[in-house]
Amino acid sequence: MTVLPDLPDDADLLLLDRQICFSLNAASRAFGGVYRVLLKDLGLTYPQYLVMLVLWEHGELPVKRIGEHLRLDSGTLSPLLKRLEAAGLVHRKRSPEDERSVTVSLTGEGSAMRERAGQVPRRLLVATGLPVEQLATLRVLLDQVTEALDNAVPGLAAEG
Amino acid sequence: MTVLPDLPDDADLLLLDRQICFSLNAASRAFGGVYRVLLKDLGLTYPQYLVMLVLWEHGELPVKRIGEHLRLDSGTLSPLLKRLEAAGLVHRKRSPEDERSVTVSLTGEGSAMRERAGQVPRRLLVATGLPVEQLATLRVLLDQVTEALDNAVPGLAAEG
DNA sequence: CCCTATTAAGTTGTGCGCAATTGAATGGTG
DNA sequence: CACCATTCAATTGCGCACAACTTAATAGGG
Incomplete structure (x- = not known):
């Protein structure tokens, strides 16, 4: 449990982000x-x-x-x-x-x-190597993410 | 229910593939x-x-x-x-x-x-727009697919 | 020790992805 | 009709991905 004083809890998200x-x-x-x-x-x-x-x-x-x-x-x-x-x-x-x-x-x-x-x-x-059902799940998740990301872009661009 | 006689059941997979x-x-x-x-x-x-x-x-x-x-x-x-x-x-x-x-x-x-x-x-x-748990699920699925695909490539290349 | 195989970066060439721009055609408005 | 904004395709420029190749350095086998 090392403490990095100059990197608050954003550090965990950085790792998660990295993974995703x-x-x-x-x-x-x-x-x-x-x-x-x-x-x-x-x-x-x-x-x-x-x-x-x-x-x-x-x-x-x-x-x-x-x-x-x-x-x-x-x-x-x-x-x-x-x-x-x-x-x-x-x-x-x-x-x-x-x-x-x-x-x-x-x-x-x-x-x-x-x-x-x-x-x-x-x-x-x-x-x-995945059964068709899991591929379907994957596809649904991907489509959800894609739609959300597309909708988010204008707002992000507006923030600068 | 149109029947395409020159396209057997591979046609369904073509559509599924297209989606994925x-x-x-x-x-x-x-x-x-x-x-x-x-x-x-x-x-x-x-x-x-x-x-x-x-x-x-x-x-x-x-x-x-x-x-x-x-x-x-x-x-x-x-x-x-x-x-x-x-x-x-x-x-x-x-x-x-x-x-x-x-x-x-x-x-x-x-x-x-x-x-x-x-x-x-x-x-x-x-x-x-997804909760962290679903993103984790997405990540797991993606990693599984990636590993399977990487392992599959040599075999596919060998087939020609 | 020499010779060869291997390894690490870099380079070249092709194709994709995207922003920005151009040019031609179209549609709408006064 | 004249004018202007919009639309579609194409082009340009930059960066990434990957295959194939080059160059330099290292490691190993005779």
Whole structure:
């Protein structure tokens, strides 16, 4: 029980904080590492895979909608979509009715990849080592935290 | 109840997978957004803050040890530590007994920042909107997943 | 003792994430 | 119609993550 006079009880929170942010950071990168291996055959990165998932589900979307699904802006999506287009997986064209918007659609190759990616989720779930119920719990907690954090940001920014 | 004949039961897993990786990705970035706001006054990025936490706890470490604590390699740490040094927060010097190793230590300014950072964890915990017990649960789940994922990677890589 | 393998940092190249800005198109208001 | 604010995509710049490689120093085996 050493006493650190210049560090009051905030010190405990610093340690707790360290644990939480370490854990989240580590988990995020661990997922990334597994996805990297699983997606290697497909030639996709993890963010590219997320975009493909959105397109497989919705078929055809403007860049804006993809960004809303994934919380990504054009600064991230524009070059990513260019690479997907260069890989022959998606097609981009200006929307005729609104020339500001760019519609992203799957090519035949992009659609066909959906079947090849079919094994990815199962292998990922196995790799987590957790039963589906606990993963569901994890997901609920993560979503709660995300919503709370997003709501908190404006207030924090206002405080300075 | 639409039936998609060309997509067998893997399709459900694709959706579940989408939810889990979306949630984790979103949570990770939501945390990053809050940290970015909280650390703005300190002039630190989130990864830089993590390094400072390690140094505040351990006082003085070679780059290798910092990397072990944070799961980061020299490719990430070398430029990051250069920026911390340029900011006057850390000092780097070659170890006399092993000239391959670089010892990273805090400057007076770097140590002093610890007090200024004292408010960060409390504000973050509040921002999450979750009671401490649920955050602890979240952390345990994340750590379990991380360990399982790390153990799974070699096997996955072997399969190809 | 020499030669080789290993280890630690650093460097390079690619891709992601985000803030800030630009440019073109659109919509609304006087 | 003219003007202005808004919207969408793209671009720029910076920092992080990671793989692959380089360089320098150390440790170990013949």
